[in-house]
Each structure stands twice: as structure tokens, then as C-alpha cells.
Amino acid sequence: MEGQKPESKGRDLKGRVLRAGDLVGYQDGAIVSRKIISGEKGTITVFSFDAGEGLSEHTAPFDAVVSILEGRARVIIAGETFRLGPGEMIIMPAGIPHAVKADERFKMLLTLIRQP
Secondary structure (H helix, E strand, C coil): CCCCCCCCCCCCCCCCCCCHHHHCCCCCCCEEEEEEEEECCEEEEEEEECCCCEEEEECCCCCEEEEEEEECEEEEECCEEEEECCCCEEEECCCCCEEEECCCCEEEEEEEECCC
16 A cells, blocks of 8 residues: 555654554463553553453553454453443543453554643
């Protein structure tokens, strides 16, 4: 496709057309992650979760946006469960306990922007 750079094995993703879900594969019994951008102002990370895996309840000092790329996930915020599918997103508020669970394999994009 015109304007796209060919795939490379390098880690630099800048200036390339990307499919976020293709940046991480599934591993049996595991969560796989790959940071796309990481800096003092925030991070963007792609995750894949095998069925049955999850992130235990925790808090974060900044709001975080979870966008589901494929599969389905449960996101629990302050004890309330939200079921999300491809193309759906949710904001996990700063300082509020939250968790992520995989009833089936799924991939998500996590965006964290640090605010003053």
C-alpha cells in the first residue's frame, strides 16, 4: 500500500502503519505486553491475555484507557463489572481499584497519560 513502510524486525515503530493487535501474540497461560510509546508524559501498551489470565485489583495514580482490540474482557472498577468487546473502551479512573480478567483470549490497548 502506498505510503506504508515495509515491515522490519527493528523495535522502532515510528512512521509505520501498524495494526495494534498484530504487535503481540498469544502465549498459553500468559499475559504478553509490548510498549509502543513510553515517556515521562505517558505510555501506550498492547497486551494479549490468554483465557483465565488477568491483572489483579490495583490502583494507578492517573486515569487509564482500555480499548479492546479482539476477544472479550471483564474490567472491574470499584467492584462493578463491565464486559467489553472489540471496538469498545473504558476509562479506569485514577485512584480507584480496578482489575482486568480474560474469560477468553483477548487483546487490549492501554493508554496512560500522566497529568500534573
